[in-house]
Amino acid sequence: MIQFILKGILRDKNRSLLPIIIVALGVTLTVFLSGYLAGVFQDIINQNARFDTGHVKIMSRSYADNKDQMPIDLALLDVDQLQEGLEKSYPEVEWVKRIRFGGLLDIADDNGNTKGQGPASVMAISLFSQESREAERLNIEQALVSGEIPGKNGEVLIAHDFSEKLNIEIGDEITYVGSTMYGSMAFQNFIVSGTVHFGTAGFDRGAVVMDISDAQTLLDMDNGATEILGYFESGQYNSEKAFEIANEFNQKQASSDDEFAPKMFSLEQQNNLGDMLAYSNYMSQIIVIILIFAMSVVLWNTGLLGGLRRYKEYGIRLALGESKGSIYRKSIIEAILIGGMGSIIGTILGLSATYYMQEVGVDISDLMPQSSMMIPSTLRAKMIPSQFYIGFIPGVCAMVLGNMLSGMGIYKRQTAHLFKELEV
Amino acid sequence: MRNNMKIWLLTLIIPFNLMGQSQLTADEILQKVDENISSNSTITESKMVIHGRRNTREIVSKGYAEGNEKAFTEYLAPEREKGTKMLKLEDKLWIYNPSTDRTIQLSGHMLRQSVMGSDLSYEDLMEDRQLTDIYDAQITGEEVIDNRKCWILELNATVEDASYQKRKTWIDQERFVPLKEELYAKSGQLLKQITMKNVEKIAGRWYPKNVNYKDVLKEGEGTDFIVLDIQFNPEIPDYIFNKASLKR
Numbered sequence: 001m002i003q004f005i006l007k008g009i010l011r012d013k014n015r016s017l018l019p020i021i022i023v024a025l026g027v028t029l030t031v032f033l034s035g036y037l038a039g040v041f042q043d044i045i046n047q048n049a050r051f052d053t054g055h056v057k058i059m060s061r062s063y064a065d066n067k068d069q070m071p072i073d074l075a076l077l078d079v080d081q082l083q084e085g086l087e088k089s090y091p092e093v094e095w096v097k098r099i100r101f102g103g104l105l106d107i108a109d110d111n112g113n114t115k116g117q118g119p120a121s122v123m124a125i126s127l128f129s130q131e132s133r134e135a136e137r138l139n140i141e142q143a144l145v146s147g148e149i150p151g152k153n154g155e156v157l158i159a160h161d162f163s164e165k166l167n168i169e170i171g172d173e174i175t176y177v178g179s180t181m182y183g184s185m186a187f188q189n190f191i192v193s194g195t196v197h198f199g200t201a202g203f204d205r206g207a208v209v210m211d212i213s214d215a216q217t218l219l220d221m222d223n224g225a226t227e228i229l230g231y232f233e234s235g236q237y238n239s240e241k242a243f244e245i246a247n248e249f250n251q252k253q254a255s256s257d258d259e260f261a262p263k264m265f266s267l268e269q270q271n272n273l274g275d276m277l278a279y280s281n282y283m284s285q286i287i288v289i290i291l292i293f294a295m296s297v298v299l300w301n302t303g304l305l306g307g308l309r310r311y312k313e314y315g316i317r318l319a320l321g322e323s324k325g326s327i328y329r330k331s332i333i334e335a336i337l338i339g340g341m342g343s344i345i346g347t348i349l350g351l352s353a354t355y356y357m358q359e360v361g362v363d364i365s366d367l368m369p370q371s372s373m374m375i376p377s378t379l380r381a382k383m384i385p386s387q388f389y390i391g392f393i394p395g396v397c398a399m400v401l402g403n404m405l406s407g408m409g410i411y412k413r414q415t416a417h418l419f420k421e422l423e424v
Numbered sequence: 425m426r427n428n429m430k431i432w433l434l435t436l437i438i439p440f441n442l443m444g445q446s447q448l449t450a451d452e453i454l455q456k457v458d459e460n461i462s463s464n465s466t467i468t469e470s471k472m473v474i475h476g477r478r479n480t481r482e483i484v485s486k487g488y489a490e491g492n493e494k495a496f497t498e499y500l501a502p503e504r505e506k507g508t509k510m511l512k513l514e515d516k517l518w519i520y521n522p523s524t525d526r527t528i529q530l531s532g533h534m535l536r537q538s539v540m541g542s543d544l545s546y547e548d549l550m551e552d553r554q555l556t557d558i559y560d561a562q563i564t565g566e567e568v569i570d571n572r573k574c575w576i577l578e579l580n581a582t583v584e585d586a587s588y589q590k591r592k593t594w595i596d597q598e599r600f601v602p603l604k605e606e607l608y609a610k611s612g613q614l615l616k617q618i619t620m621k622n623v624e625k626i627a628g629r630w631y632p633k634n635v636n637y638k639d640v641l642k643e644g645e646g647t648d649f650i651v652l653d654i655q656f657n658p659e660i661p662d663y664i665f666n667k668a669s670l671k672r
């Protein structure tokens with residue numbers, strides 16, 4: 001019977017073309033938007049995790065309260081022991097030390113006078129250690145625009161845009177001016193070994209990357225770090241696990257009244273990322289519901305028009321003795337088939353658009369707000385498994401709902417009046 | 425009888441004397457404060473005690489100042505700071521650091537940064553114009569601080585480039601020296617509190633030898649600026665206020 005109905009759909013374009021186009025358009029939108037939102041939100045979350053929040057992060061209590069000011073005087077000390085303890089307690093997490101601080105970068109001319117100057121945001125990571133995966137995590141190899149990754153103490157990477165602004169070339173000497181952890185003046189000369197472009201507006205404006213040992217010397221922060229970040233070995237963020245580890249760790253510290261005691265935060269507890277994750281889920285659901293509703297209304301209308309056009313056909317079938325229920329069921333099966341076809345076409349179109357946006361993206365660096373949240377300068381969609389079926393939900397549901405509503409007219413036909421109606 | 429006369433005379437003179445002082449206008453009080461505190465040139469040896477959240481540090485320096493536009497400071501201790509020098513000429517500030525052998529000019533927002541982790545900013549150090557040149561004063565009340573009767577003066581900036589738009593200052597009615605100050609931003613937010621203690625008469629002037637600066641946006645006990653030695657109006661050779669002296 002399905003084969004019979006299918007033949008009817010394919011041969012009678014008046015019956016199928018418009019509904020298939022409507023369903024295909026709706027499904028294209030659903031598939032593309034879910035892929036686009038997933039890509040954007042996932043990029044934002046990954047970017048934050050890699051550069052700032054980790055999957056979990058430990059800071060001193062007082063540092064956490066003022067972290068936007070990057071108060072290095074409130075940094076964690078004795079971090080090697082703390083890291084060892086964490087590695088024993090949570091071996092499924094990779095723990096890394098980082099120091100974030102700000103200062104002034106000064107470039108000298110041939111006479112030693114200031115040639116250029118700019119505020120720098122420095123990120124000190126473990127670059128020289130063989131076991132460290134920090135360079136890989138931050139994609140430094142791919143982000144290199146010129147030069148090379150620092151190989152010895154006294155060498156730094158600098159954001160490419162920043163280097164162009166200050167007219168710095170590879171091998172140039174730059175002077176960092178700032179404060180040590182204890183407030184003394186911190187002055188040090190560094191050699192620029194390479195320039196990088198991370199694709200994150202905040203970083204690309206004025207970032208400097210150095211090895212953590214250089215930063216510890218510069219800031220008089222022996223065995224100290226502003227933060228310890230934890231990354232799940234799988235590379236994927238696990239919300240429940242992160243909460244569990246953070247709660248367990250913080251409970252162990254609960255009895256301490258030391259303002260410098262370590263405190264752990266999950267990714268979602270930082271930079272409003274929890275709200276963002278929840279928001280991305282709600283947005284996907286809302287889009288699907290809105291599209292189902294809007295398409296149902298359109299398809300109901302289309303079904304009504306089709307029903308009017310097939311008024312005679314239904315009348316003859318009723319007159320020949322086919323039950324109202326049978327006609328209604330067949331029109332629903334027809335709707336499922338049309339919805340299915342529209343959904344397949346829409347899914348293909350939606351996936352194609354997603355793939356294009358995944359490869360090309362939209363550059364929003366000029367519109368970037370000053371935010372603590374790290375937003376990639378190019379927004380890209382991402383093809384995700386759910387895109388292969390998500391379009392069928394609104395596609396088939398809306399078509400069936402539309403036909404169910406319009407098909408109700410079948411039950412209103414009165415068999416006694418059929419011949420009179422057909423004479424007309 | 426003679427004693428009684430004295431008492432009578434005193435009871436007559438003292439109110440007149442106080443009336444005379446109370447008739448001073450706010451601007452006149454400020455003028456007297458400037459005359460007491462300011463001088464054409466100074467050489468000061470001082471110690472900054474910085475009470476941080478983790479430790480307390482002491483920094484010793486020697487400073488030369490001439491007029492409003494020239495100042496030179498050399499840090500003498502501790503070892504990490506020794507040899508660091510700062511030169512201010514008009515509105516420009518240079519810092520020399522011996523470990524990098526670089527002279528760096530500070531400008532813009534860097535001037536609002538803390539000096540050596542203290543509660544003083546470079547801007548605070550650079551501002552040495554007379555109060556009467558920057559502010560309009562108004563007497564808003566009287567209060568006793570450390571058993572000294574003080575006028576409370578509210579100062580409002582008359583120039584655009586004042587570091588603090590508004591100040592509230594408690595002036596000792598007898599010695600014309602401020603004993604307490606509150607510094608406010610344009611928005612009205614309190615930024616710093618200054619407490620002056622250990623007021624001594626040096627070369628005919630009343631001068632506070634211990635000043636506590638407290639940045640209210642920071643936790644802690646603030647920074648004590650202790651004057652170890654001060655000379656008013658000494659002769660300072662011109663080469664001191666020269667960029668070459670930074671590397672000398």
